[in-house]
Amino acid sequence: MHSFSSHPIISTSIQSFLNQQMFNIFIRNLMSSYPLNPWNIFHFEVWLGFSLHFQL
8 A cells, every 4th residue: 555556666676675774784783782672672673564564
C-alpha cells in the first residue's frame, strides 16, 4: 500500500539499500558497544520493523 508499489524495481532497490545500510549500522554499533544495551536492541527492532514492513 506504500507509494512505491507501482514501481517494483525502484521499490526493490530502495528496500535492498535501506536494509543493507541499516543492517551495517546495527552490526557496527553492536561490535563497538558490547555487551548489548537497550539502544542496540532498539536499532535492531527498527531495522527488523523496516524489513518486515517493506516485505509485506
